[in-house]
Amino acid sequence: MTQLTRFGISMDTRLLEQFDALVARKGYVNRSEAIRDLIRNALVEDQWSRGDEEIVGTVTLVYDHHVRDLADKLTEHQHDHHDAIVSALHVHLDHDHCLEVVVVRGPAPRVKRLADELIGTKGVKHGKLVMTTTGRGIV
Structure with a gap:
């Protein structure tokens, strides 16, 4: 079992009211869990910025499959970085996309370099990189 430490935070009443509304909208059972998530998020972002640890993530792409050679170019980028790719999922959204x-x-x-190459490929309509942690080192 982990050891818990209690500490106090002073803040403007209006800011706390906005935070409490956020806590309620997101379904947290209490402020403490919401604050723990905020701290974990800051630690994960710091991990990305240092660049010295392994991260995991997803690159999400939406594209028109009728664009000439686009699928081949995306596949080529993925093969160029095969050691950084864990898996890929391809979904047909409609006749064209x-x-x-x-x-x-x-x-x-x-x-980030791989994501930029994929997202920047001519014909990709929208792309986004979402990075997270492997979970090691985050309590």
């Missing part, structure tokens, strides 16, 4: 979700893992700079 596809969604591709690529699960990535590695040092943050390398993962």
Whole structure:
């Protein structure tokens, strides 16, 4: 069992009211759990910025599969970074559009470079990189 430490926080009443509304909207059982999540998020973002630890994430792409050679270019980028790709999911959204979700893992700079290459490929309508932690070192 982990050891808990209690501490106090002073803040403007209006800020606390806004925070309490956020806590309620997100379904937290109490402020403490919400604050723990905020702290974990800050630690994960710090982990990305240092670039010295392995991160995991997803690159989500939406594109028109009729664009000439686009699927081949995306596949080529993925093969160029095969050691950073864990898995890929391809979904047909409608007659023209596809969604591709690529699960990535590695040092943050390398993962960001791969995501930029995929998202920047001509014909990709929208793309987004979402990075998180492997969970090691985060309590």
